[in-house]
Amino acid sequence: MASRSISPGGALLRASRVFSIPPPLQPPASDMSSTGGFNSDTSTLPHPIHMSITTPQSSLAKGDWGLKRALPLRSTTKSSTPVIRIKKMDTFEHITEFGSAADHTLSLQKWLEMGIPLTTPQMRESTQSHLDTPGKSVFEDAIDTTATAEGTGLTEIDARWKFNGPWLAGQTQGEFNAYVQKEVRKRKLDFHKFLRGACSVALAKERREQRASSEGVDEVELNPPAEDVTDEQFKDYVKSLRQDWTELYRHIRTFLDLPPASSAKSAADPISELLLFKPLSPYSQEQDTSVSSSPYRDSGPPKTHPSAGLSYSRTNSTLFNHPVFGPQSSKSPIDARIISPKGAANGSTYLGVGGFVTSTPYKDESYRFKRGGRTSTPVPMVPGLVNIEPDKVGGSKVYVQPKSATVNPKGMVILAVDSAEMGAVDVKEGNTDYVPPPPPTITRGVSPSGFSRTLQRDGAGARDFGLSN
Structure with missing residues (x-):
């Protein structure tokens, strides 16, 4: 049987990439501040919001990008990175509005x-950053999950x-009020039904505990079915929840599927405003035993x-x-660029590493400032860390090692x-004729017990990089 013929317009739409372009994401909101901010419409966004599209060289010479119409050759063939993002597929003037997507594409590369x-x-375990628990890989089996089986514990x-x-904890007062009015208020009856089940x-x-204590049977062996709840029993249960913050927060979190907070204290104020019922007793520190172990509890x-x-x-x-x-x-x-020295307008030092902005290494003494003699001018150990060096071609740079x-x-x-x-820098630059051993770094500090001590740490020598016999 012969296949049904397709009109030229239908064939064009079926072969077009317009149906495979996802809708753009919402642009990141700027930080709200009472002072004026400096924003640019052409600056690189923190994350991409449009899909990047590329085309083979044979199609690029013709302006064919798999879209509804061909794109102009003058603005697409002269770029060394022919990658575009589609802002509008078809405007009122019958043109395709596009722009270069080389910023995020090269950053990803x-x-x-x-690696x-x-x-x-x-x-965050304490006010001292060196006592914080280090982060784990996002691909660990215990945390790389979106759903849990029935009967799973609260930790999982x-x-x-x-x-x-x-x-x-991350919502403003307006966002929280809108969430209560649009999502929570209409589910009040469903929550009452959920509480009846609880x-x-x-x-x-x-009843199982009473039977186990009277008959001397293990509680695990007894599994009675759920009982029908009367109105009087339900009222007593609601009154008991008003006295127990931990149990109340656990039920509301389970019903609304809310992310965990660092403790019940940080969730006490928002939970009390969910219009379900007001707690009779205020929050007390003794009841705060529900500290979550989630890696996302603080952020x-x-x-x-x-x-x-x-x-x-x-x-x-x-x-x-x-x-x-x-x-x-x-x-x-990695050769990092010093994009904001200490003497800049904001007073902070930032480095540019592969298209991403980061701070200087915190534990490295070479990035800290020292007093030079009797003068009060700080003298950094890394050149270009205090003021801009206009004589440097391409700006001041320094080698760093990305960690995580x-x-x-x-x-x-x-x-x-x-x-x-x-040693790694010498291998990178090709200065391997003579590699002097690095001097030991001596730092003085105070141990947790209060006694002064001297620590000596030897740096990596030439033997670690295969430069010595």
């Missing part, structure tokens, strides 16, 4: 070359990165997968094999770097 793994945010439920409800389970558990869950498609490796413990000197103790260092990265809920990449080792 550089990121893949650096930086993605980790979860550090969990909190480890998810995707929830149906919003993170209340009350039935609680009564069955209480909130991400909007997409925690890796954001940037990397799929679990660890940074990979071996770099140099073609001449063999295996190296560390990867090849985290994607926050706003879609921004938080990159952590360390200072590059001297």
Whole structure:
């Protein structure tokens, strides 16, 4: 049987890429501040909102991008990175509005070359940052999940990165009020039905404990069915919830599928405004036993997968094999640009690493400032860290070693770097004729017990990079 013929217009639409272009994401909101901000319409966004499209060289010479109409050759063939993003497929003037997508495309290419793994945010354990729990890989089986089986414990439920409800601690008062009016208020009857089920389970558990204590039978062997709840029993159960913050917060979180907070204290105020019922007793520190172990309890869950498609490796413990000197103790260092010296307008120092902005290494003494003699002018150990050096072609640069990265809920990449080792820098620059051994770094500090001590740490020498016999 002959196939049904397709009209030229239908064939064009079927072969067109217009149906495979996803809708653009919402642009990231700017930080609200009472002072004036400096924003640019042409600056690179923290994350892409349009899909990047490329085409083969044979089609590029014809202006064919698989769209409704051909694009002008003058603006597409002269670029060294022919990658575009479609802003509007067909405007009122019958033109295709597009722009270059080389910014995010090249940043992704550089990121893949650096091979930086993605980790979860550090969990704040105290006011001192060195005591915080280090982040884990986002691909660990315990946290790389979106759903849990029935009967799973609260710890496994909190480890998810995707929830149906919003993170209340990260909402403004207006966003919270809108969520209550549009989502929570209409589900009041459903929540009462949910509480009746929870009350039935609680009564069955209480009956099981009484039977186990009277008959001397193990509680695990007894599994009575859920009981029918009367109105009087339900009222008593609601009154008991008003006295127990932990149990109240757990039921509301389970019903609305809310992300965990750092503790019940941080969720006490929003939960009390959910218009379900007001607690009779105020929050007390003694009741705060529901500290979540979720890696996103302090920063909130991400909007997409925690890796954001940037990397799929679990660890940074990979071996770099140099073609001449063999295996190296560390990867090849990255040449970072000092984009904001200490003497800039904002007073902070920032580095540009592969298209991403990061701070200087915190634990490295060479990035800290020292007093030079009797003068009060700080003298940095890294050139170009205080003021801009106009005589440097391309700006001041310094070698760093990327360590790990985290994607926050706003879609921004938080990159952590360390200072590059001297031997790795010499191998990178080709200065391998003579590599002097690095002097030991001596730092003085105070131990936790209060006694002064002297620490001596030897840097990586030439032997670690295959430069010595």
